[in-house]
Amino acid sequence: MAKIPIQPYSGYLKSQTPDEDSTLTLVGPGTPGGEYLRRFWHPIAMVSELKDVPMPIRVLGEDLILFRDKSGRVGLVHKHCSHRGTSLEYGIIGQRGIRCAYHGWAYDVDGTVLDTPSEPAGSRLKESLCHGAYRTHESHGLIFTYMGPPDQVPDFPVYDTTVWPEGTELVPLKLDMPCNWLQAHENAADPVHTAYLHSIVTGVQFTPSFAALPVLEFKETPLGLLSIATRRCGDNLWIRASDVILPNVAQFGTGFVDGDKEKFALTAAFTRWITPVDDTHCWYIGWRQFNPVIDPRNEGRKQDIGRNRIDLMGQTDERPYAERQKSPGDWDAIVAQGKIAVRSREHLSWTDKGVAILRRQLRTGIKEVQAGGRPSAPQTYGTGVVPTYNNETILAVPQVDGDDKAVMQNFGHKVCEAALASAHLPVGERQAHVERAVRQMQKDGAFQVTSKDKEDMNA
């Protein structure tokens, strides 16, 4: 783009729309980003959405039909029948697969043609083709799909936050967002907005503790990025460290933090994907976790979670527009960036380091796929449990004379380092181990800042 002079009243000079960053944003078949995203499992529906009729659904720019056959298997197939193209949304679900209403061709959940009833006896037509279909996987009330090359199916990632602590309840949710997936996902790598959007500019949306401006650190992990925001709340320091997992997953702590109350939770309250519907629509889809570690005072509201419902203000367009204008939430801020946010118009500042790292990591993965390989990140764990690093830690570290910002940074850095260093431990042992290490540091005054700490933090 030609350089625009810096001058007042320069609207005319900026009125042309430059290209959005299409390498990262477009999701259709054959696009660089679309091919990359097709190397991963993505959630596409809540199990409860699937009724006894076929469900038309658009995923990654493709028109598809989702159904459960009468033997209980889930199918995700191309919308248009392989015979003469009518939509299988009018298909009849059978004991095995789905039968097209127009001339009766029947398909199994994997696309195998089971029947072409009007063909003459002995016809081999049905053996000569296979209908387009994608693998599906059900997990805790969500249906996932893999839409990439059939010979490159990755193991389904089982995050530790879905299996620990024992008895964790995962409540599925799915929210519609009429915008490109990337701007919705980038919100997870932009923790400073939680102070401005959710408190300082708009009034308290979650709890007053969010109003304290955080000290930030962005740490690359085997999964992608840990977005660390550390705040002072009286004598306590509060870390909200969010996993930003490649390509489109993120985890967060609760929205009802009281910074005055100590807490140690090496786990998450939200695990969500941003699944692209097409270039200009996406879903915020995943689980809300319920357990006494992440929510010791039992403040979550299961009854408020589901299809376009979540127990956190501002995540949908359900509030009246007049109210949203006065106190916009995440949904409003993200959707208002445009159908596809135009990145060449941005002016990234130092708080946007997480967004910049995320884009760089995505570009690396896209290039690896373009070169014929597989994405090298996130690290995979076969069929084992994937250790994650999300934590919500609130501990007493009273302010003493000196550089309190540096103490906050040191605290966030050292606690998250301990979380990262515990990845090799069995999932059930990590929290106690990290908490012991952190309490010891607390006792030893290790969060006060030495010159070596300053060097580490600046590295």
Ligand code: FES
């Ligand atoms: S169009 Fe489906 S069977 Fe003919």
Ligand SMILES: [Fe+2]
């Ligand atoms: Fe937010």
